[in-house]
Amino acid sequence: xxxxxxxxxxxxxxxxGTFLFAAALVVAPPQAVGKADQIKAQSWSFSAPFGMYDRxxxxxxxxxxxxxxxxxxxxxxxxxxxxxxxxxxxxSAAAVKALAAEAEVQDGPNDDGEMFTRSGRPSDAFVSxxxxxxxxxxxxxxxxxxxxxVMAKARxxxxxxxxxxxxxYKKAPGDMKVGEGMSYNPVFTGGQIAMAxxxxxxxxxxxxxxxQILENYAKDVSAFLMWTAEPKLEERHKLGFRFMIYLxxxxxxxxxxxxxxxxxxxx
Amino acid sequence: MxxxxxYKPNTAIAKWFDVRLPIMRLMHDQLQDFPTPRNLNxxxxxxxxxxxxxxxxxxxxxxxxxxxVPHESMAFDSVERIMRDVNWGWLLRYMHSxxxxxxxxxxxxxxxxxxxxGSYKAPREVLWVLGVFLFLAMMATAFMGYSLVWGQMSFWAxxxxxxxxxxxxxxxxxxxxxxxxxxxxxFAVGGPTLTRLFSLHYxxxxxxxxxxxxxxxxxxxxxxxxxxGIDIKTKSDAVPFHxxxxxKDAYALCLFVILFMGFVFYAPNFLxxxxxxxxxxxxxxxxxxxxxxxxxxxxxILRAIPDxxxxxxxxxxxxxxxAFLPWLDTSxxxxxxxxxxYKWFFALFIIVVLALGYLGAKPAEGVYLLFSRIGTALYFGxxxxxxxxxxxxxxxxxxxxxxxxxxxxxxxGGSRPSAASASPGRR
Numbered sequence: 001x002x003x004x005x006x007x008x009x010x011x012x013x014x015x016x017g018t019f020l021f022a023a024a025l026v027v028a029p030p031q032a033v034g035k036a037d038q039i040k041a042q043s044w045s046f047s048a049p050f051g052m053y054d055r056x057x058x059x060x061x062x063x064x065x066x067x068x069x070x071x072x073x074x075x076x077x078x079x080x081x082x083x084x085x086x087x088x089x090x091x092s093a094a095a096v097k098a099l100a101a102e103a104e105v106q107d108g109p110n111d112d113g114e115m116f117t118r119s120g121r122p123s124d125a126f127v128s129x130x131x132x133x134x135x136x137x138x139x140x141x142x143x144x145x146x147x148x149x150v151m152a153k154a155r156x157x158x159x160x161x162x163x164x165x166x167x168x169y170k171k172a173p174g175d176m177k178v179g180e181g182m183s184y185n186p187v188f189t190g191g192q193i194a195m196a197x198x199x200x201x202x203x204x205x206x207x208x209x210x211x212q213i214l215e216n217y218a219k220d221v222s223a224f225l226m227w228t229a230e231p232k233l234e235e236r237h238k239l240g241f242r243f244m245i246y247l248x249x250x251x252x253x254x255x256x257x258x259x260x261x262x263x264x265x266x267x
Numbered sequence: 268m269x270x271x272x273x274y275k276p277n278t279a280i281a282k283w284f285d286v287r288l289p290i291m292r293l294m295h296d297q298l299q300d301f302p303t304p305r306n307l308n309x310x311x312x313x314x315x316x317x318x319x320x321x322x323x324x325x326x327x328x329x330x331x332x333x334x335x336v337p338h339e340s341m342a343f344d345s346v347e348r349i350m351r352d353v354n355w356g357w358l359l360r361y362m363h364s365x366x367x368x369x370x371x372x373x374x375x376x377x378x379x380x381x382x383x384x385g386s387y388k389a390p391r392e393v394l395w396v397l398g399v400f401l402f403l404a405m406m407a408t409a410f411m412g413y414s415l416v417w418g419q420m421s422f423w424a425x426x427x428x429x430x431x432x433x434x435x436x437x438x439x440x441x442x443x444x445x446x447x448x449x450x451x452x453x454f455a456v457g458g459p460t461l462t463r464l465f466s467l468h469y470x471x472x473x474x475x476x477x478x479x480x481x482x483x484x485x486x487x488x489x490x491x492x493x494x495x496g497i498d499i500k501t502k503s504d505a506v507p508f509h510x511x512x513x514x515k516d517a518y519a520l521c522l523f524v525i526l527f528m529g530f531v532f533y534a535p536n537f538l539x540x541x542x543x544x545x546x547x548x549x550x551x552x553x554x555x556x557x558x559x560x561x562x563x564x565x566x567x568i569l570r571a572i573p574d575x576x577x578x579x580x581x582x583x584x585x586x587x588x589x590a591f592l593p594w595l596d597t598s599x600x601x602x603x604x605x606x607x608x609y610k611w612f613f614a615l616f617i618i619v620v621l622a623l624g625y626l627g628a629k630p631a632e633g634v635y636l637l638f639s640r641i642g643t644a645l646y647f648g649x650x651x652x653x654x655x656x657x658x659x660x661x662x663x664x665x666x667x668x669x670x671x672x673x674x675x676x677x678x679x680g681g682s683r684p685s686a687a688s689a690s691p692g693r694r
Contacts, residue, residue: 049533077347146545150347153536154544189554229544232350232357239358240532247525254518261510265305266675 038187039157039164044223050241052234053227056208058089061224064217067204069148072140072195074128077149078228081122087234088227096122103127141181143194152222152229159222161187166218169197272296297487302505303512304493306674310380311491311512312519313373319520320370321479325472327363328412335415337465339458342417343546361535367409368538369527371561374402382592383613385601386492392593394485399590401478404471406562406586411468413559417461418543423556425464426456431569434576455549495673496601497666504670555630563627564620568646570631571639581643588650595650597658605663612653619645 045054062083065075080100083091091099103120105127110116120127128147130136136144155161165187172184182192199217206212210220227233274295276282281291334353336345349356378398381387387395410428414421429450435443452459490499499505506512530537536544538560542553558566568585572578588595600606603613623642629635667673 077344077351082351150544154541156541158541236357236361236532236535240528243528243532244525247521247528251518251521251525254514254521258514258518261514265506265511 038168039160041160042163042219042222044159044226046223046226046233046237050237052237053087053089053223055090056210057220057223058227059091060206060208060210060216061220061222061227062089062091063206064199064204064221065148065224068198068217069221070126070129072129072136072145074130074147075126075149075228076128076147077125078231079123079125080120082231084122085231088231089224100124141194145195148225148228150229152226154229158229159226162222162225163218165193166199166222167214270296270300270302273300299507299509301487301508302490302499303508304491304499304504304670305506305511306493306495306670307491307512307515308494309515309519310376310384311493312516313377313380314486315516316373316520316523317370317377318479319524320366320373321472321475323362323366324370325476327359327366328469328472330359331363332469335465337415337462339417339461339547342415342461346416358531361531363412364539365527365530365535367412368530368559368561369523370405371409373523374405375561378402378589379617381492382616383603384492384494385496385596385598385603387593388496388596388601389593390489391485391492394482394489395593396590397478397482397485399586401475401482402589403586404475404478408468408471408475409559409561411464411471413543414461414464415468416543417547419545419547419551419553420540420543420556422456422547422549423553424558425460427556429456429460431575431579431582434579437576457549492601493670494602494604495667495670496605497670497673500669501671557628560624560628563625564623564646565627567623567627567639568643570627571636571643581647585643585646588647592650592654596654597656598654598661598663599658600663600666605666606657606661607664608661609653609657612649612657615645616649619649 045051045057065073080096080103083089083099084093084096100120100122103124103126104117105120105124106115107118108115129145130139133144152158152162157164165185168185168187170184170186172178176184176191178184178192182194183196184191185193185197199214199221201214202212204212204217206216210216230236272292272295274285274289274292276285276291284290285292331349334345334349334356336342338345346360349360351357353359381395381398410424414425429447432446432450433443435446437443448454450460450463451457452463540557540559557563565582565585569578569582572581598606598609603610619642623639623646626635626639626642631639
């Protein structure tokens with residue numbers, strides 16, 4: 001027979017059980033979409049529990065997106081005003097207005113019943129480069145360049161995957177036949193991707209002194225796309241910290257109260 | 268547990284109510300004064316944790332439904348609008364999605380605890396069967412909720428699961444197809460399917476609330492089981508629910524909420540499938556259709572059977588059989604603690620379920636399929652062979668005479684509890 005079971009032991013077993021169970025779940029992650037061995041974890045300013053975005057990086061990333069990716073890929077869930085909101089690239093109000101004004105937005109109907117185009121306002125969403133999927137396919141050799149708004153959450157590895165993909169273009173191995181208009185990229189499922197390597201050194205001008213190399217472009221645009229996918233990450237990390245402090249203190253008080261009450265009993 | 272009411276209405280209004288609707292008396296007798304075994308361990312805190320998560324899911328869900336648009340071309344973007352433009356929308360949605368996962372984590376621990384300590388045995392059969400119904404209602408609700416995101420995995424999960432009904436075609440030709448089209452509201456999964464899933468996703472949680480009330484009622488007639496499986500015999504075996512278990516439950520709940528909020532704030536998408544961040548596309552099937560983690564063991568069983576109809580039967584049976592546990596288990600001893608052989612079978616059962624969960628996430632081919640089949644055989648073997656047969660010849664180990672004896676370390680049938688334990692009611 002057991003003589004005395006300390007609550008601490010019970011608790012330790014309970015917690016260990018809970019975490020073992022959680023760990024068991026981790027063992028069964030969903031199937032990797034890309035080739036996992038090709039995706040290496042990068043160091044991101046936002047990945048740690050207290051991590052925040054790097055404003056400069058997001059601003060550079062926006063520039064890369066705008067000058068390169070935006071030719072084919074939309075960001076339909078992002079609005080220009082988001083570019084100036086806290087926790088993002090935090091462009092100034094004037095800059096947001098100017099960036100929005102670069103876009104041509106369809107509006108209407110006007111009083112004559114006609115649709116018309118006007119320059120964008122901060123409240124407008126990013127304008128997708130193609131009117132619909134068919135138009136996108138027609139212009140891209142049958143391939144559809146997906147909208148990138150939440151792409152950083154839609155792939156195993158997230159921004160690590162995006163970085164690996166953008167820097168993963170290689171010369172195809174001799175025994176592999178790469179299709180017409182396709183490029184070899186071992187990170188992409190199947191190894192063949194319809195998108196030609198989009199980034200080259202010096203293809204986008206950086207004004208803050210960051211070296212204009214492929215790795216920086218890839219990293220900055222991946223971070224930017226992480227922000228478009230998760231614009232509230234900073235708010236989440238900040239609130240989480242306060243919440244956790246509160247919960248740990250509460251747990252401490254509850255434990256003391258529980259012990260005090262149970263001390264009346266032999267157990 | 269039926270016990271004499273110790274409630275004394277003190278104020279005029281309390282007296283007025285007590286002869287009309289004695290709700291204060293109910294609260295006092297059932298939530299405050301309720302005699303509860305003094306030896307419950309932390310595994311018994313999961314009932315309270317589950318109640319908490321039901322409330323979390325209802326509260327967050329009702330607000331989310333105010334912003335969500337159940338339309339095939341707008342649903343996905345409306346979820347993203349909640350994440351971006353609704354005040355605290357990201358928090359509500361991540362709490363709701365991770366809350367579902369925590370709900371299942373808690374319910375699996377709760378079920379495993381019931382199985383280990385024989386909490387389903389007489390006189391708690393109705394309590395247990397209601398629990399199985401609750402589990403089923405939870406699964407249906409979670410499945411429907413997951414579909415509302417209308418991402419790729421939502422869409423294809425709905426397609427796969429609703430298509431299971433087409434296996435009825437092999438019994439009555441045409442029946443399955445008819446049923447499936449009736450569920451879809453058309454000839455394929457689409458807008459009408461989404462609206463009805465939304466409607467039912469809002470309805471079922473209230474069915475769960477009703478079942479929870481019955482579940483707690485059925486608990487409060489025989490009272491709690493406990494780690495020894497021995498009934499409360501004397502006053503010293505029990506303590507009043509408040510403050511002993513209100514505090515213990517609150518402490519355990521707080522720890523569990525730390526785990527929950529850890530996911531919400533620091534890994535909100537860890538338990539979800541990335542593919543569901545792609546909008547549903549009926550023309551493009553994802554390479555692997557995988558359900559959320561909490562369905563994986565049952566999904567593995569479904570795929571382990573080569574025949575579609577029998578696969579569906581095994582799938583339904585793997586959950587439905589649980590309802591018959593009180594009658595399948597022939598052992599008179601409740602707690603596995605005193606069942607030296609069953610102990611090992613129980614451990615094996617847990618390992619089998621975890622392994623099936625792992626296999627459910629893997630493609631159904633080669634060695635994975637082989638192990639899924641072995642796991643399925645072991646799962647049903649446990650319920651249909653081990654439980655009925657083992658009870659006949661297993662010799663239980665020595666049991667303490669009472670809960671108090673167990674707590675105070677007296678041998679079986681030991682002497683009177685010491686004085687220190689005699690006043691559990693003192694406050």
